[in-house]
Amino acid sequence: MRKHQWLIVGITLLFTILSAIYAARKPDIYEAQARVQVDLENAQSRQGGAVIVSGTSDPAYFNTQLQILTGPGLLRRVVKTLDLEHDDAFLRPQSAGSTTLQNLLRMVGLGSAARKETKDSESKDIPLVDSVASPTSYNDLAEAKRLAPHVGVLQASLDVNPVRETRVQSRDTRLIDVRFKHPDPQVAAKVVNAIVEAYRLSNMERRNETSNQTTEFLQRRIAELQSQIRNDEERLLSYSKSRAILSLSPDQNTVVDRLSKLNNQLVEAENQRKNAKAALDSYLQQPDAVAGLVEGTARYSDAEVKLSELQRQRAQLLVEYTEEWPDVKQIDQQIAVLEKRVRESRNRGTTTFMTSLEAAYSRAFAYEQSLRESFNQQRSEVLSQNESAINYRIIQQQIDTSKNLLNGLLQRSAENNMLAAGTPNNIHIIDYSLVPELPVGPKRTQSVMLAFFFSLVFGVGLALFLDYLDDTIGSAEDVEKMLHLPALAAIPAIGNVSRRLLPGGSAAQTLDANSALLLHSDTRSSLAEAYRQLRTSVLLSTAGRAPKTLLVTSSLPSEGKTTTAANTALSLAQTGAKVLIVDADMRRPRLHSIFKVDNHFGLSSALSTETSEAEVLKIISRHEESGLYVLASGPVPPNPAELIGSEQMRRLLGILEANFTHVVVDSPPIASFTDGVLIASMVDGVLLVLHGGKSSRDVARRSRQLLQDVGAKIFGVVLNNVSLRSHDYSYYQQYYNSSYNDEDEDGMIVNTKA
Structure with missing residues (x-):
């Protein structure tokens, strides 16, 4: 995951900065608060002419009042009272005056909260409503539908909560806090005051409506009984006259x-x-x-x-x-x-x-x-x-019965009138809302911190996912873990930029990026030290004696096998040994161009005809500058695999072993062609070259298996083109250069490909 650290940092910074800009551009939110007291709607009775009030608590009644305060019926009345349908301050609120820069400074603690100053707030500290609009009729569905969007806006920003006593222990009270949030503090205060005023008035209207309905019913029954008694008395008088009844x-x-x-x-x-x-x-x-x-x-x-x-x-x-x-x-x-x-x-x-x-x-x-x-x-x-x-x-x-019933209704009507006149409203407004001066939101710092946290988690997750998808081998740990082979050396990549040099090297030295003889170009660079470390690993890879014949191959083309073979042979020659490098890659030969030798005669010539030892030695060229002996590939044959796998090839290797201290063979990629596998069974050992960060694990495993199937001895893996700036290479740099001073210089990077 370390190689994706800049991806993690970039994602985290990007989303954090975007979140900070978004949070800074959001307008300030002001919260207005009013408080109401809800007394119990107690049962009332008359005993001896006095009103007896029951103090029994009813949680359901209190919860019902909370629902009424946030219900659409009350809020529709508030919308009509304040004419919020046409109020631009409510529909299109303006920012409180703080700029995006000021909000950014406030998020980092370098600024103070902006105070909202308006003409209304200077002239009227408590914005109260003069009158409350009538409630919407139950049958007026068109008006309810028209006001529904504005009611939804009110409900989204309205917060109604009971007040609890917490100084000693948590206790319930009969107080309710009504809060409303809005970018305009004047609107927030007006709305919350209109809500509590409409709530108080609605409750009184509901109580009066109940009393009025009772009064209307009693008056109607009283009038009916009075009319019935009058008719019965007239009928009784008429009956007594017609029957001449004087007494009983x-x-x-x-x-x-x-x-x-x-x-x-x-x-x-x-x-x-x-x-x-x-x-x-x-x-x-x-x-x-x-x-x-x-x-x-x-x-x-x-x-x-x-x-x-x-x-x-x-x-x-x-x-x-x-x-x-x-x-x-x-x-x-x-x-x-x-x-x-x-x-x-x-x-x-x-x-x-x-x-x-x-x-x-x-x-x-x-x-x-x-x-x-x-x-x-x-x-x-x-x-x-x-x-x-x-x-x-x-x-x-009948007349007496009607009179008794009439007297009872008259008494009930008088009691109802007395109760209606003497019963106070059980809803009281304790505190109206002032115009808030300081904003309560948005929580910009918290939003940015959450964005930072989640973007960091996302970046780490993405890095882990990319690591999971990464099928390449990029470090010595990958080699040992995936291939179960030793990592003999990690060859750093070199470019035409300033380099990390060993002590004694000139900072002005440059390397030719097109040259494969990197070790010969600069013998004091960390690159040269990596090849010398590879030479040491090769010489110690067999017990008793150093290997005579060495095959350098790769899994796929362009992994740097030819460059590695040339520099490995060069490092062996620097010990004073007589070293021959053989270009067995007849499909894509390169050694003759690297060492600038004639390619008209070479390996293919020696294998295609019966050649004596003297004739073989005659076609070998010497590179005077490096002291290496080079056997070029020769003309490209139509059947390279047959020539490589012939007995003549085995005999040729025997001749070369007898005349040279070390023979280094460069072969085609073994995952693509069988030439390298055939040679692997004839030499003392094989070096498998992999491109750091590009070679596929599956292909590398297949190459290892091909070599093991023919009984080849694999000395180890050479990890080529490793970036000096990678965390993985820092391990190799410390391993190879532990005896050198810690001079901090820039590295050079180039892709050296076969």
Whole structure:
């Protein structure tokens, strides 16, 4: 993940700066706060003329008030009161005056919060509403729909919370804080004051509406009763005149009273007869219900218990005996007798119960008939004595009843008026909102810190994901972990810029980026030291003696194998050894151009014909400047793989081993061609060159497997073109140059490719 550190830093800085700019451009938010007190809407009663107020708490009532404060019905009224539909300060608020630069300075603690100064706030510290608009009708859906967007804006910025006492311990209060946020402090104060004022007035209107409805109902009933009493009195007067009724004698009153009592008794007898008939019909339609009553008796229950006990004993006997066993038969007889007795008891009880119901009905019917006869007889007597007096009495009773009801309604109306006049509003505004001077938001610093945190997390996650997708080998740790091979050297990349030199080197020295003989160009650079370290690793790779023949190959083209082969051979020659470098890459030969030797005769010439040792040595060229011996590839043959894999190649290597201290062979990439694999089985060891940060792990594994399949001895891996500025290379730099001074100079980077 370290190689992606600048990606992480860039993403973090980008999103943090964008978040800071966005937060700085957001307008200041001001919060206005008002406080209301919600007393309990207590039940009221009259005892001895006094109003008794119950103090029972009702959490549901308090929560209901919280919902009313944020409900669309109340907020529609606020929108109409303040005409927020056409208020530009509400719809298109302007910034409080602080610039983006000032907001940025405030985020880093170098500025103070801007104070909002307006003409309104100077002339009117508490922006109150003069009047509250009428509520929207339930049937006015068009108005509700038109005001809905503005109501939504109010709800989004409105915050209603109960106040809790926390000085000693958390306790509930009857106070509610109403807060509203808006970029314009004047608008924020006006809105929150309008909300609490509309809330107080709405509550009073609701209470008055309930009282008015009760008053209207009572007045309507009083008028109806007064009209009815007046009509009944006129009818009574007309009736007494038409029947010439002057007074009622005591005898007549006694007869009427008796008739009234008989009438009451007859009504009661009818009810008794109907109840008896209903009970009889019910049990006739549901005989099982009668059986259930009979079964609930104590005698029946005892029989059932005995029957259950006998059945249990029979079941126990059947476990060991059959139904023919004497004891089982005896119990069966007892069960049969007992079941018969139970049935008879049930039938007998049912018959007795139904008989009692029929008798009760008969008695009730007879009693009713008796009373009816007495009533008819008494009525005939009364009618015969003074039928007019009875009618007069009935009308008079109706008048008295109506007067009593009228007196009750008049008393109730007076009480309702007194309660309506003496009941105060249980909603009180404790504090109106002043115009806020300091903003409460937005929380710019917090937003920027969150943006920094999440962008950092995103950058780290992206770096980890890129590492997961990275299939290349970039360090010695990757070589040892992925290929299980030693990393013999890490060759740094060189460019035409100032270089990191070893002590004694000239800072003015430059390297030719097109030259492959990098070691010969500058023997004191860190690059030269890397090749010398590679030489040491090669010489110590075999026990007993240094390897005679060495194959330098790569997985794919352009990984630097030819440059590595040339500089490895050059480093071996610097020890005084007689070193030959062989260009076995007949498909893309380069050594003849590097060492500037003739390529008309070479390896292909020696392999295509029977060549003696003297003839082989004759076609070998000497590079005077470096002291190396070079065997060029020769003309490109049509069948390079057949020549390389021939016995003639093995014999040729034997001749070269006998005449040179070390033979370094440059072959084609083994993942693309079989030439290198064929040579690998003929030499003492193989150096596998990989391009740092570009060579694929899968291809490198396949190359290793190809070499191991032919029994080649792989000395290790040369990691080529490693950046001096990478964290991974700093490890190699310390490893290779531990004996040198720590002079901090710039490195040079170039891509050296085969």
